[in-house]
Amino acid sequence: MKGNLNKELVIRLLKYRRILTQLKSLGFEKVFSNNLGDAIGVAPALVRKDFSLLVLGGNKRGGYRIDYLSEQLNKILGKTREQRIIIVGMGKIGSAVAQYKGFHQGDFEVAAGFDIAPENVLPTVGIPIYPTSEIQSFVEREHIEVAILSVPEDVSTECHKILKNAGIRGILNFTPIELKTTQNCIIHNINIxxxxxxxxxxxxxxxxxxxxxxxxxxxxxxxxxxxxxxxxP
Amino acid sequence: MKGNLNKELVIRLLKYRRILTQLKSLGFEKVFSNNLGDAIGVAPALVRKDFSLLVLGGNKRGGYRIDYLSEQLNKILGKTREQRIIIVGMGKIGSAVAQYKGFHQGDFEVAAGFDIAPENVLPTVGIPIYPTSEIQSFVEREHIEVAILSVPEDVSTECHKILKNAGIRGILNFTPIELKTTQNCIIHNINIxxxxxxxxxxxxxxxxxxxxxxxxxxxxxxxxxxxxxxxxP
DNA sequence: CATTTGTTGTGCTACTTTTCACAAAAACTA
DNA sequence: TAGTTTTTGTGAAAAGTAGCACAACAAATG
Structure with missing residues (x-):
């Protein structure tokens, strides 16, 4: 009843939500724990346990109502729409992420990109690009909370500091330098x-x-x- | 003594190795468990336990010898150098990964990229690009075992099949479709x-x-x- | 209405992974 | 040499996580 809300659980919930959205758009109305388990690669029992933990009930025979589930998941996870992020470092990876389709499907919006040399960034990325020096003012003015860090390795920690000082609360770090979560700023490292x-x-x-x-x-x-x-030795 | 070799452990070992390489290039000779713990974001005790599990000994006061450690880690993890991969789907993410600096620092080499429309891929990516239809023959001829999948969502499962049929043994999947590991083909999903x-x-x-x-x-x-x-309900 | 079928809900169990805490040992110090 | 410091090595405890197995129940069937 009182959920753990551990990290893996949250990721599973996010994945459930995605699948449910797709199923809904295909016209499905109900779904079984084993469908969802298959889709996200976990055991059906775990799916049921997840939902039971969150007090999301199903029907003893007819499975789970998709509408209900996805509505409840939205309540629990919060809608990510209208969330805005910035990308720091508009090199290859930064630019790729800026154009990542998922973001334009309404998940969230890239408010701006930042780079030491904004003039070198192709305008095709489709978002405004500013020099790194303007991060702080932009973040404050636009109330940005989350950033993607995709700068070269050697300026990683420097940019990390800039972002923290600017008040950023979460960073998705594509830099090979492992940054550490602190009280005020959560870091997720992705080391390709x-x-x-x-x-x-x-x-x-x-x-x-x-x-x-x-x-x-x-x-x-x-x-x-x-x-x-x-x-x- | 007989290590679990669980997934997280392997990732830590890979990270240790990276850090050690850097430290070595800076001229360091010894390192303490808390240095390594700080660097990769885990508790010092876990670092020691990891090494103890792999029968890698340190000095009761002087810490661990970097040379020794990294040599042993190379033995355990295998050298990744000379490994060659292909990238399927040369869109934004595929191209970004193709040019990812880490790969040119000698970690491994991108042998080729594949795309439905090779003519649309900018030659600046610096690797040969072939049409998707040639995946199978290329993989067989060049004995490729690992692929990066970065195609659009709707052809994800199709390309997955092509890769499996071609004999690919491991796929790093950037597609939002969760692919499943099978006996012959290990999948790692990265869902940005x-x-x-x-x-x-x-x-x-x-x-x-x-x-x-x-x-x-x-x-x-x-x-x-x-x-x-x-x-x- | 009784029976069968199929799916959820969950207590319990088993397992994995991490942290704690401290003895043991090496290296300094004087 | 005796004492002090620092760091490793590790058994044991703790925390977290997933899976099993089956009762409970709803729906379908006859």
Whole structure:
């Protein structure tokens, strides 16, 4: 009854909401826990538990009413519409995100982009671009709370400070520098390089003959023997 | 001693390795668990436990030898260098990723990009672009195992099938459609829209006066009362 | 109305991952 | 050498998370 509202749960709820919106637009009226589970890749029992936790009831046979569910999820999650964000660093990734279709489907709006060299940014990105020096005034004037950080690695922490000082409350950080959440500013780090390396690792691991743990253990053991004789600390 | 090698652990190891590389290039020789913990945003005890799990020893006072650590991590994680990937869907995000700096720092190489309309892709992306129809032959000829999927939502599942048939073993999926890992093909989904929505939610939650769970509960309760009289299932 | 079918709701269990807390050891200090 | 400091290494406790299994119930069927 009193929900945990843990991070993964919130992400699941957001995904449910997206699916429900799609189903609704397809004319569906009801949905079962296993449909939703399939769609977002979790067990049906978890879907039911999520809803039960939030006191969202279904019908013992007819599943869940889509209208009701999505309405309730909107209440819980808040409508993200009308939310406005800025993008700091209009390089490749920043520009790509600025034009990300999802944003133009009404989810939220990119109010402006910022860059050290606004004149180099192609006008095709379709949002106003200002020099980095104007972040603070813009954020204050327009009451912006959330920013996307997509600057080069070496100015990451500097821009982080600027954003915090400007009063930004949340940053989606595409920089490979891991920024830390503080009381006033929540950070979500997305490290594309690490994601790919991770995928590579999983693939290799998956391709290995038997259990990885075993083979890893053996690698480590070999190494320990090698190293023992020269420089084990 | 026999490590779990769970997903989060692998990500931490990848991050350690990145940090260690940087520290090494700065001329450092030793590092403490709290340095690494700070750098990747976890508790020092967890860093030590990670290393202890992998039988990577430190010095009771002098911390860990960077050389040794990064060498061992390379053994465990495998060198990602010389790995080659393809990008399917050379729209904004695909092109951005193709030019992502991290990839040119020697992590891995983008072998080619694919698109339905290769002629529309700017040659500035710096990799060869082929029509989607050539994916299968290219993957087989060049022994590609990992792909990035950044096509529009509506062709996501179609391209997923093409990649699986071509023998791709891992996909980093930037499409908002949640793809599912199978025996032969590991999927990592990155849903930028959900990430931003999530950030918004966390920010709002963080901004709320008291405990969210309480306020959420009250929202839900109100709603239940409202709804009770009309259409609670 | 009785029976069957299919789906929810959830207590309990099992598991995974993180943190705590402190002994052990190495390195300094004098 | 004795004492002090600093940091590792780790068993045990805690926190969090997901899955199972089945009772409860609504709808459909005959």
């Amino acid at each position: 390089g690490v994601e790919i390396e991770n995928l590579f690792f999983q693939v290799v691991k998956n391709t290995l003959p038997q259990d990885v743990e075993a083979s890893l253990a053996s690698i480590i053991d070999e190494e320990l023997v090698d190293v023992d004789s020269e420089d084990t | 829209g959900v990430e931003i929505e999530n950030l918004f939610f966390q920010v709002v939650k963080n901004t709320l006066p008291q405990d969210v769970e309480a306020s959420l509960a009250s929202i839900i309760d109100e709603e239940l009362v409202d709804v009770d009289s009309e259409d609670t």
